[in-house]
Amino acid sequence: MAIRQKPHATGKVKAGDVTQRVGVEQLEARGVNVQELIEKLIDAAGAEFTTYYYYTILRMYLAGNEDYKEICEDARLEDRAHFELITPRIYELGGSIPYDIREFADRAGCPDAYLPGTGDGKRAPGEGTGQGPTAASILEVLLEAERCAIRTWSEVCDLTFGKDPRTYDMAARILNEEVEHEAWFIELVSMERDGVVRPSGHFRRGAPGEAPYSKNAGFYNP
Amino acid sequence: MVFELPDGSTRTVRCGAEEHVLDAARRYGLQLPSSCEQGWDLACAVRVLEGRVDQSDARRYYSEDEQARFALICTAKPLSNLRLRTHASDEMREHRREHRLPAPHGRWGRTR
Numbered sequence: 001m002a003i004r005q006k007p008h009a010t011g012k013v014k015a016g017d018v019t020q021r022v023g024v025e026q027l028e029a030r031g032v033n034v035q036e037l038i039e040k041l042i043d044a045a046g047a048e049f050t051t052y053y054y055y056t057i058l059r060m061y062l063a064g065n066e067d068y069k070e071i072c073e074d075a076r077l078e079d080r081a082h083f084e085l086i087t088p089r090i091y092e093l094g095g096s097i098p099y100d101i102r103e104f105a106d107r108a109g110c111p112d113a114y115l116p117g118t119g120d121g122k123r124a125p126g127e128g129t130g131q132g133p134t135a136a137s138i139l140e141v142l143l144e145a146e147r148c149a150i151r152t153w154s155e156v157c158d159l160t161f162g163k164d165p166r167t168y169d170m171a172a173r174i175l176n177e178e179v180e181h182e183a184w185f186i187e188l189v190s191m192e193r194d195g196v197v198r199p200s201g202h203f204r205r206g207a208p209g210e211a212p213y214s215k216n217a218g219f220y221n222p
Numbered sequence: 223m224v225f226e227l228p229d230g231s232t233r234t235v236r237c238g239a240e241e242h243v244l245d246a247a248r249r250y251g252l253q254l255p256s257s258c259e260q261g262w263d264l265a266c267a268v269r270v271l272e273g274r275v276d277q278s279d280a281r282r283y284y285s286e287d288e289q290a291r292f293a294l295i296c297t298a299k300p301l302s303n304l305r306l307r308t309h310a311s312d313e314m315r316e317h318r319r320e321h322r323l324p325a326p327h328g329r330w331g332r333t334r
Contacts (some may be wrong), residue, residue: 036328039327039328046326111262148258148260156329
């Protein structure tokens with residue numbers, strides 16, 4: 001019978017060597033291109049961070065729709081929680097986020113979630129028209145932002161499944177919440193814009209930004 | 223339109239004038255890279271070898287991209303018959319960097 005070498009028996013980090021990481025070496029032994037994974041995680045972290053920023057603006061313009069505002073706030077705080085969850089993993093893998101926030105925002109893997117009517121953030125809403133963005137138009141932006149996040153995290157799950165349990169666990173937690181966010185915004189867009197009921201199947205979070213998957217047992221999420 | 227694939231083969235697909243190129247490819251069972259699907263990241267980039275596309279649905283696309291004949295097929299509509307070389311995200315990323323334009327660094331499906 002052929003002897004099959006165990007993946008964990010391929011290590012080469014010497015005792016006391018702090019320039020190498022066994023936590024990286026073991027991923028490479030299992031076929032993960034760690035540098036590529038780091039780059040993808042930085043893009044994803046950038047998207048969560050810019051989303052958090054833009055959702056801060058979007059929720060301001062949901063005035064008078066207090067239910068929508070609160071749901072937007074949940075999504076906003078949970079996206080920040082995702083950024084907080086991803087960043088330590090990037091450093092554990094030996095990477096870092098960019099030292100210039102402009103570079104970080106530019107390389108985000110998902111589009112900027114601009115407030116509608118601002119010409120992609122170039123002017124104040126309603127400038128010249130006096131008409132602010134509608135709730136439906138804001139909800140549509142939120143929905144498409146969540147959909148991009150689902151695509152991103154599904155891909156990270158695919159790429160790490162069976163090879164990198166720690167990144168997979170993180171990506172799966174984030175994906176769980178992004179899927180819930182999409183369900184919320186489908187429900188809200190559908191009723192607000194089309195007058196059609198498409199239930200999300202959910203009721204409400206506890207405290208704002210509860211993040212039941214990404215904060216309930218954070219492995220590093222102070 | 224004709225896709226030139228990395229293995230040297232080609233696939234011919236019919237695409238409606240109001241249809242995004244990626245959607246048409248999928249209708250024919252051709253699975254091509256994509257990620258954001260909003261014309262932002264570069265996962266779905268192709269090189270336009272022949273023809274023209276309407277890229278107005280893309281969330282981030284520059285005149286420099288058009289001049290260099292790159293397209294993001296998740297949001298590109300055909301304006302003519304097309305011949306496209308797929309899997310051009312690395313090339314497009316390099317092009318963006320050369321022009322100091324934004325470029326996500328992560329590569330689709332490439333962590334292994």
